[in-house]
Amino acid sequence: MKQAKVFLSHFLIAIGTISACIGAFSWLGGSGYSTKNQIIVGICILFIGVVYAWFQMRPSKSIQILINDSFPLQVEFGDLFEKKGVVVISVNEYFDTIVDNKIIATETIHGKFIDRLFKGRIPELDNKIRKALNNVIAEDASNRVIGKKKRYPLGTCAVIEEGENTYILTALTKFDANNHASIPLSEYGAIIQRIILTAATVANSRPVYIPLLGSGQGGIQKSAQKILSYMISQIEFCPDVSIPKGLHIVVYDSGNKNVNLDNIKSAWLSTVK
Template sequence: MRGIRQIISMLPKILTDSLKLAFTILGGIGIVVGFTSFSLDCIGKLPAQIGAVTLVYVVLVIGTIYIKRKLTKNQVTLNIRGMKVIVKEGDIFSANGWKLIPFNEYFDTQVDDIIIAHNSLNGKYIDSLSDDEKEALKLAIATDNRSPLKRYESADGAKTRYELGTIKVFQDVMMLALTHFNEQNEAHTNRAEYENTLRKMWKEINRTYQGKPINIPLIGGGLTRLDDMTDKPNEQLLRCILCTLRTSNVTFDENVQISIILTKKALETINLYELKGEK
């Protein structure tokens, strides 16, 4: 049933593309038949010949849809202003290269299901560190002030708040200030801020990446609250990530692979084939 639902959800674009490709293939078959002097007379009269050609065309369309769906079920490769971007299912923690992990504007590291949830992406990341690494992480956050984006000291100097979009680096992780943090310990932003943060994020990644592969999760998914959105369609978030790369005026080395890594659960709600038109 899941496979059928996916095919149905992909029909608009995949059907159009398959109809065109099948017609091209059928035309090629016609040319070959013409050169070989093969005749359809053996099939019978004209209605039977038309039926045979129609049947071949339908089989070609169905076969093309199946192959296209198979090839884009778990991964699709896009070209965004000449940059190779791969959208795929996977585990960001096992990816090779930089791993981008969203944090709040204070870069908090307290995983207690109050400040940071254990099942959030940054919670899982911090929980994976040893005690010594956690101390090194805190030091890196406190001392990595290379970003040109603004930071704000609290009145008592105890805490520093960073402009959304700021990236700090520790080991092979890029930590992104994605959300505000309110008195109810809620990480939140809104759609306009989210888009602006992503544009600044791409510039910060460009400042930091040093030619290494870049791996990004579905930013804004999970526990992040978008104040002016009652729901957060995963495909809409993904399109926004791609759109902000396109409009950021940032260019990465053509040999650098940019991967947007989706969980299996997120992928079930995203039609990867529909992304193939992204440029």
């Protein structure tokens, strides 16, 4: 019903604009139309109105939201691993590097990051992570059977360089004794704040790309649309830092049927009026 009203609104705007132009032309000296010509013109107006309304109703592929004056926030569909600049990668609290569909699933961002960028180079990745976390106090987990033996606080960021990009590996998920991942909602906002602070430090004149946090395996048990809305609301309350080239939330293309960016922007605008 809401979409029908929006479509009708766009349709009437187009009809009104075209009709006004034709009326002005006639008033300025255009000759009267025959009945046949009036019908043809009427059909053309209706056709153009429908096309315009349909065009306006197409789902947006990206939107921009003005969170504050420090950085623009862009939400877009795409592939995180095709972006150039500073890229945030969500990982587990151990910063594991074993992609076996037990510790790390191949279809998660964590798994794709390792397989796409460091396949066959795991020791090199481990060394980069170890250096990045050298000054971070970790909890001993020596009784863990598989995987790394140090547990880091959620929100811990390991900044590593690879190729043209800077990657911020961020501890997002906790593991239980059976390696089942979960995200404590109470810590979600603090995690995002730490990511933003870290990104602002390393971004310089580069854009920052961040995935939809919490929508994957073991994530927040809500729809992608609700998670995106919640994520934006948390970003709003982040410290006043500067990211001149903007923060981009990248929603993976294959999941875009569950996310409507126009609804996200409309909801945001309604809250800031």
